[in-house]
Amino acid sequence: MIIKQLSVFLENRTGRLTELTGILAANDINISAFSIADTADYGILRMIVGRPDAAAEILREAGFAVKITDVVGMNIPHRPGGLHKALQIISDNNVAIDYMYAFASGDGKSTVVIRAESLQQLIDLLREHKMELLQEGDVYQV
């Protein structure tokens, strides 16, 4: 279902990302997945973390511009054609993807994080096709 993703505005500056990961580490916040959309001057760091609300608060206090965005996480088999099958379902139903990123966990599964304008439609669609959606409990730290 819906997973909270943290988006952080980062200037292209040596060490800036390390400062951020350092803050999260010091506050015992786990990062499950992340990606960076980069431009010449800045990047947008997107990540799935163990405690999104707390992490957002801590990063804001440290002076970062932070936004919480709703995304969908989906487990797919880690083998040829696994991603293709999932994407085929999405494109066949005309759901536009704003961005996505993936990570493989090593236990034969990969996880894909997807941001779409019509997020609920995407969730309904993936459920209908019996795709394995990531649950909040799978990523959030208790």
Next chain:
Amino acid sequence: MIWNKLYECMEREELLKLQGERVSSMVQRVYDSVPFYRKKLQEKGIEPGDITTIGDLKKLPFTTKQDLRDNYPFGLFTVPHADIVRLHASSGTTGKSTVVGYTHNDIQMWSEVVARSLTMAGVGKSDLIQVAYGYGLFTGGLGLHYGAEKVGATVIPISGGNTKKQLQLMEDFGSTVLACTPSYAAYLGEALVEEKIDRKHIKLKAGIFGAEPWTEEMRSQIEQLLGIKAYDIYGLSEIIGPGVSMECHCQKGMHIFEDHFIPEIINPESGEVLPYGELGELVFTPATKEAMPLIRYRTRDLTRLHADRCECGRTLVRMEKCVGRSDDMLIIRGVNVFPSQVESVLLEMSETKPHYLLVVDRENNLDTLEIRVEIEEQFFSDEVKELEGLRKRIKANISSILGISATIRLVEPGTIERSMGKAQRVIDNRKIK
């Protein structure tokens, strides 16, 4: 109401003739009594007799704030000490303060121009004017005070500060006019709301605000908070103090009392005089001042003059609100750029706050301008296309105002240095000059 129709509505041709006569006799006076000016005129090969009409004014050298500092404290006075009845001085945040002196007639003239100013705001004999400008070496308090007495209004010389007392007297005495800095007016307005004072118990109708830059947004804020009409008054101690120019009820710029203070707009780089309507540095020649007349004093304030006739009936030129200081002016690819222009663009856009830094550099003999703008968290989108869209909008708005294109760089919030006083808005890395 017009306080002095003779001078405020004088036909321009007649006024220019009067200005010529006044400048001519003033130049003779300073030549005879101020060694600094005598030397300066001699260096330029100018004899007082060469200055006969207002058209000759442009031949004369400029006077700068530095000249005032160099002649600290009394070097530019034209009269013996016995004739000086008052001294005022600027706060002098950068270097020595500048001192100005007044004769009895100077105080009379000052009261006259402030009386004209107050009349523009509809102030009359039956008004109670609360003067909340500081009294002291600063010209604000005493300047308004004497003008208000000349008008015949009742003066409440409360001076600045002591907000509770200000509000109490405003309510108990029934002040109808408030004179102070615009920032203090806004503060008083907020205090009025906080103290839950019923607006019905306040009789204020007008405010006369100046001595610091303020925006139209501030004007509407003050007008709303205090329930008054807010008027802009302009002045500087070097010329006289408040009352160099003032807005009439039409509020289409401030009328300069040109029979006393002769204005020019110059190109701050070349010193060349610019025609009406063009933006440049404001220069004043206070020709009728006895104690300390100055020749072409450079105010460093940037504005435009308009000489078309005002609906109020006055023929005096109007100056626009100053857009900045010529000290702040940058020349980038030959175009004059003021940080305040960038600020106004950012203020007008709802997605940005005016936290910015201009970085000027030169690459391959071409000036480059980068404007760093802090991203506001509430407008931070996690999609590149949205941020790029914002960047393009800033870029388009900036280039339409500045007339040159700039690179816009979005930076993290809080990374541009804040300062309480004069914020650093410009880094010029060009190794020229």
